[in-house]
Amino acid sequence: MKIQLSxxxxxxxxxxxxxxxxGSETKSExxxxxxxxxxxxxxxxxTVCLLPKKKGVPYFTSCSEGAEEAAKELGNVELIYxxxxxxxxxxxxxxxxQWTAQGVDxxxxxxxxxxxxxxxxxRARDAGIKVITWxxxxxxxxxxxLVNQATAEEIGNSLVDSMAKxxxxxxxxxxxxxxxxxxxxxxxxxxxxxxxARLPKYPGLHLxxxxxxxxxxxxxxxxxxxxxxxxxxxxxVFAISSVAFPGAAEAIKQGGMTGKVFVTGLSTPNDMRNYVxxxxxxxxxLWNTKDLGYLTVYAARAAAxxxxxxxxxxxxxxxxxxxxxxxxxxxxxxxxxTKDNIAQYNF
Amino acid sequence: xxxxxxxEAALAVLLILLMVTANALEPKxxxxxxxxxxxxxxxxxxxxxxxxxxxxIAGGIDLSVGAMVALAAVTLGLLFERGTPATVAxxxxxxxxxxxxxxxxxxxxxxxxxxxxxxxATMAVFRGLAEGLSLARPISGYPASFLAIxxxxxxxxxxxxxxxxxxxxxxRTKFGRGVVAIGMEETAARFSGIPVARIKLVLYAxxxxxxxxxxxxxxxxxNTAKADLGVGLELEAITAVILGGARIEGGRGKVLGLVLGxxxxxxxxxxxxxxxxxNELNMIVIGSLLIVTVLLERLLAxxxxx
Numbered sequence: 001m002k003i004q005l006s007x008x009x010x011x012x013x014x015x016x017x018x019x020x021x022x023g024s025e026t027k028s029e030x031x032x033x034x035x036x037x038x039x040x041x042x043x044x045x046x047t048v049c050l051l052p053k054k055k056g057v058p059y060f061t062s063c064s065e066g067a068e069e070a071a072k073e074l075g076n077v078e079l080i081y082x083x084x085x086x087x088x089x090x091x092x093x094x095x096x097x098q099w100t101a102q103g104v105d106x107x108x109x110x111x112x113x114x115x116x117x118x119x120x121x122x123r124a125r126d127a128g129i130k131v132i133t134w135x136x137x138x139x140x141x142x143x144x145x146l147v148n149q150a151t152a153e154e155i156g157n158s159l160v161d162s163m164a165k166x167x168x169x170x171x172x173x174x175x176x177x178x179x180x181x182x183x184x185x186x187x188x189x190x191x192x193x194x195x196x197a198r199l200p201k202y203p204g205l206h207l208x209x210x211x212x213x214x215x216x217x218x219x220x221x222x223x224x225x226x227x228x229x230x231x232x233x234x235x236x237v238f239a240i241s242s243v244a245f246p247g248a249a250e251a252i253k254q255g256g257m258t259g260k261v262f263v264t265g266l267s268t269p270n271d272m273r274n275y276v277x278x279x280x281x282x283x284x285x286l287w288n289t290k291d292l293g294y295l296t297v298y299a300a301r302a303a304a305x306x307x308x309x310x311x312x313x314x315x316x317x318x319x320x321x322x323x324x325x326x327x328x329x330x331x332x333x334x335x336x337x338t339k340d341n342i343a344q345y346n347f
Numbered sequence: 348x349x350x351x352x353x354x355e356a357a358l359a360v361l362l363i364l365l366m367v368t369a370n371a372l373e374p375k376x377x378x379x380x381x382x383x384x385x386x387x388x389x390x391x392x393x394x395x396x397x398x399x400x401x402x403x404i405a406g407g408i409d410l411s412v413g414a415m416v417a418l419a420a421v422t423l424g425l426l427f428e429r430g431t432p433a434t435v436a437x438x439x440x441x442x443x444x445x446x447x448x449x450x451x452x453x454x455x456x457x458x459x460x461x462x463x464x465x466x467x468a469t470m471a472v473f474r475g476l477a478e479g480l481s482l483a484r485p486i487s488g489y490p491a492s493f494l495a496i497x498x499x500x501x502x503x504x505x506x507x508x509x510x511x512x513x514x515x516x517x518x519r520t521k522f523g524r525g526v527v528a529i530g531m532e533e534t535a536a537r538f539s540g541i542p543v544a545r546i547k548l549v550l551y552a553x554x555x556x557x558x559x560x561x562x563x564x565x566x567x568x569x570n571t572a573k574a575d576l577g578v579g580l581e582l583e584a585i586t587a588v589i590l591g592g593a594r595i596e597g598g599r600g601k602v603l604g605l606v607l608g609x610x611x612x613x614x615x616x617x618x619x620x621x622x623x624x625x626n627e628l629n630m631i632v633i634g635s636l637l638i639v640t641v642l643l644e645r646l647l648a649x650x651x652x653x
Contacts, residue, residue: 055627080624082624082625085627088575089569089571090565090568090569090576093568093569094388094620095620097384097385097387097388098385098617098620098621100384101375101376101380101381101384101385101621102373102375102381102621103375113485113487113571115485115487115488115570115571116485116487116569116570116571118570119494119570214483
């Protein structure tokens with residue numbers, strides 16, 4: 001009886017495990033070939049764990065593609081790309097704990113909730129693991145370096161400049177409003193600061209309101225609708241989160257204001273392609289996500305080898321030499337997607 | 348020798364097989380250090396599963412556990428945000444969850460509504476309350492002294508205390524025997540003078556209190572109080588109870604079985620995640636373990652009849 005039971009259960013578990021086994025083939029691992037020239041170091045093989053905010057989101061998937069490219073190039077990096085499909089920070093904490101228990105070499109985190117991930121990141125650091133952040137930052141004592149896509153100033157300037165261009169160049173005139181994520185998000189607030197600093201360059205533009213949308217596309221939609229009703233001279237909306245942008249664009253489209261009110265902001269080309277092609281949105285700002293992932297792996301390698309220094313430089317393969325400003329490894333540079341070039345990008 | 352035919356033995360064998368396989372494939376997994384670190388993920392489920400075992404043995408069910416955890420967490424967060432010291436806020440949170448559980452018990456025991464319906468409804472109500480009160484905002488920033496209660500497996504020691512006590516109560520006290528009797532045949536139990544309504548009330552209130560405690564631990568571990576904590580916890584708890592050998596109709600179940608079931612779920616999940624590095628597989632594991640359990644039950648029942 002016991003044997004029957006055990007056999008049955010064993011068979012079931014074995015079936016489960018082998019199902020999982022075939023799945024693991026699709027996960028990429030760097031070929032353990034001898035390291036070639038061109039990388040920052042030809043040291044021993046290390047394991048780098050890349051943790052996105054939410055696994056499965058196209059933005060992060062494309063970052064991981066760049067990361068895999070870098071891992072292959074370096075030859076001595078085993079890349080693990082894993083994260084919660086729910087985006088739940090608590091699940092991310094469990095992953096970090098597991099990696100800490102496994103004793104990996106570097107953990108690169110894009111934290112969707114720095115307060116929740118902080119303790120786990122500190123535990124990893126205490127265990128001797130190098131922790132860096134990418135895409136978004138967390139408290140300074142939880143990580144050694146941040147791989148930053150662009151400075152807040154670059155982002156703020158790009159947003160204002162492209163809005164002005166959409167509205168007619170230096171002589172652009174009209175009311176503009178900002179739809180942000182939450183009023184407490186540090187990165188959005190930094191961008192707002194630089195938007196406000198850049199606006200005086202275009203004296204015809206007046207900022208009339210800043211409203212939160214709390215990472216809720218429906219809320220962004222209704223907030224934008226309200227703005228168009230409250231400010232009849234509204235000509236432009238800055239939707240500065242990847243969730244707010246489609247929501248705001250939809251509000252303009254459904255309100256029949258395509259061509260009268262322009263929306264610009266930060267999101268992926270795939271999310272905004274339809275709006276760009278319909279003329280609701282003229283420009284979408286982002287950065288090269290593949291390069292961001294690529295740079296993160298090079299930074300991880302350098303951090304593990306101990307050669308990554310604050311205020312130094314980093315040799316990052318095909319990206320050349322990248323500046324390290326303080327403890328920020330700068331990818332540098334935003335990309336503006338318009339009708340002319342948006343077809344080329346797929347993320 | 349008869350013990351070897353029991354659910355507990357089967358679970359123990361599976362657990363040993365799992366750990367032996369794990370040791371072969373990933374030796375670091377079975378070290379004390381790794382296990383100690385990973386164990387911190389288990390305690391909320393374990394604490395909630397104990398009253399769930401009792402409720403199921405008594406023929407009931409509690410689907411609202413996840414929602415009560417969230418309600419407790421949000422209560423803690425909101426009070427803390429308004430200046431209440433974390434420890435006081437935690438105690439109030441546990442009390443609130445206990446009251447929620449008591450409400451469940453009232454509907455089941457006094458108003459005689461079917462527990463599935465009651466807790467299905469309260470699952471929605473409590474979760475809705477948590478989301479509404481907190482406006483779906485997370486509340487973070489607790490003092491280190493508070494966060495410490497979730498570290499070093501402190502909750503594990505709590506559980507190590509509860510579990511044997513519950514086992515003793517179930518097997519040796521009038522209360523425990525009453526619980527089993529209610530599950531076996533409620534009418535007969537009532538006619539035997541067993542205080543059915545009172546026992547049920549106590550069980551559901553205990554479930555609430557356990558959820559309150561679990562909520563506090565979750566908040567301490569994550570340094571954040573959110574309304575979406577504990578989603579899916581009821582599925583995990585019920586799976587653990589059934590895996591541990593309790594029958595869903597009631598009348599049977601042992602604490603030892605529950606503990607082994609919890610360990611099996613925990614180790615399987617952690618190992619799958621460790622070895623196959625794909626977070627998506629986590630959800631498949633729980634479902635599969637439940638299916639395997641049902642198959643086991645069928646086999647057992649067939650053997651007994653034949």
